[in-house]
Structure formats: structure tokens, C-alpha cells
Amino acid sequence: MSIKKSIPSKTKKLIFQEAESHCPFCDQSNVDVLEIHHIVEQAEGGSHDPQNLILACSNCHSRITSGSISLDEVLAMKSKLSNRASKDRSDGKPANIINITGGEHSGVIANVVHLKTSGKRSPKLAHPQGAIGSNLLCRNYAKYLIDRYNEFKRADKTVRVFSFGVIYRTIKSRFKANWDFIPIERFSELVSFLQNHIDGTILGKIRRKQGHKNYQTFEEFKTNQASQSATAEDVQ
Numbered sequence: 001m002s003i004k005k006s007i008p009s010k011t012k013k014l015i016f017q018e019a020e021s022h023c024p025f026c027d028q029s030n031v032d033v034l035e036i037h038h039i040v041e042q043a044e045g046g047s048h049d050p051q052n053l054i055l056a057c058s059n060c061h062s063r064i065t066s067g068s069i070s071l072d073e074v075l076a077m078k079s080k081l082s083n084r085a086s087k088d089r090s091d092g093k094p095a096n097i098i099n100i101t102g103g104e105h106s107g108v109i110a111n112v113v114h115l116k117t118s119g120k121r122s123p124k125l126a127h128p129q130g131a132i133g134s135n136l137l138c139r140n141y142a143k144y145l146i147d148r149y150n151e152f153k154r155a156d157k158t159v160r161v162f163s164f165g166v167i168y169r170t171i172k173s174r175f176k177a178n179w180d181f182i183p184i185e186r187f188s189e190l191v192s193f194l195q196n197h198i199d200g201t202i203l204g205k206i207r208r209k210q211g212h213k214n215y216q217t218f219e220e221f222k223t224n225q226a227s228q229s230a231t232a233e234d235v236q
Helices: 009-018 058-066 071-087 136-154 165-175 184-199 202-209 218-235
Strands: 034-038 053-057 097-101 112-116
Touching: 009 034, 009 053, 009 071, 034 058, 053 058, 053 071, 058 165, 136 165, 136 184, 136 218, 165 184, 184 202
Parallel strands: 097 112
Antiparallel strands: 034 053
């Protein structure tokens, strides 16, 4: 069994300095709750390289893990912090800078990364080939089921504190990956997992007893998507 190495002290200090010992997402400055997040998780091959690390408070760290703070937002914030740090250098000449122009990138290694897109859109990471996120139809259906679950769960008045992020954490715990990075070979497994969770909600059970459907099947969803695309083309 491999033992994960801890982040070197010098690297930790660098990350805290980069964010000025504040959570860049909510401005929390209590050092007791500040943590270091791996942008690409160690389980997925992520290293302790400073460009793969960002400071966050425990609350925002949980939101990143659950997907409430998206990967796009994390990357944009990392870029902002890196840019600020480079301007603070006394010589004003940061080394090893990579500028990325466009909407997608799949991975870079550099001391400072500048992510630039047209307009105000955040940069997007391309999903790896073979992941659910790389298949638009599968991705949309999985997201549809996730949203459907949250809709049903939110209607449950017995839930004292509702959080959209719970289902994302549940999926990650079950599949050991963010929902859109799960291998496409496990798509049917994810679909069954989500459908069972929807059916297991109070609203889901009530609707089933009344003879109502809780969600579209994948085939129904695919047909509706094709119909919507055809309608949009006709309008154009």
C-alpha cells in the first residue's frame, strides 16, 4: 500500500503567501480553518506542485469538493493569485509563464499560468477522453438526474438543512471521482445509482404510488434532446 507524502513545508508557506493567508473564495483569515486543496487530486495523479495547489478555508474546501465551487472557478482563482504574485516580485520578471487563449485546456505545467478567454467566460478544462463529461448526451442526462434529485430532495420538508452539494459528495464517495470524470463504461451504473436515489426520496415514493414517473429514461431524454435540436434548427 502506497503512503501519500505530505506537502513540503516550503510549498505550504508559498501557497499561504500566494493567497496572503486568506481564503481567496470568501476572504476567511482564520488560519485554524485554512487548508490546501489539490486542484488535480492525488488519487488522480495530482502532485504537490505549487501550481496544483490553492488555499481555501474548510468550508470552501468542502464546496470545491462537492462541486458547488466549480473547477472553472478554482482555475480562474488560481490564475488570479498567480498573476498577483508575479506582479509582487521585486524583479518584475516572473519565469516560465504560459498564456492560454481559448475556451479549453487539458493541462499545463508552469510557475505561472495565465488563462485568458474572450469576454467574461471562465476557462474550461476539457474532460479526459472516455469520461462521462466528454460525451455531451451522457453528461446532460447525468446532470438532469442530479438536478432532478435535488429538486425532489428540496421538496422534503423533513430535511432541516438542504444542500445541493450532498449528492455530488455522495457520488464521489461511491465512484471515487467527480460525477463528470467517471469513466463512460460506468454510465449505466451512475444512472441506476441516481434513479434509485430519486425514487428513494419522499416525493419520489409518493409519485410512484400515484402512478407518476419520477424522471425520463435515457432513451426518452435522448429523443427529447434530438427533437429540441431539430426545433432549434427549424427556427434558425
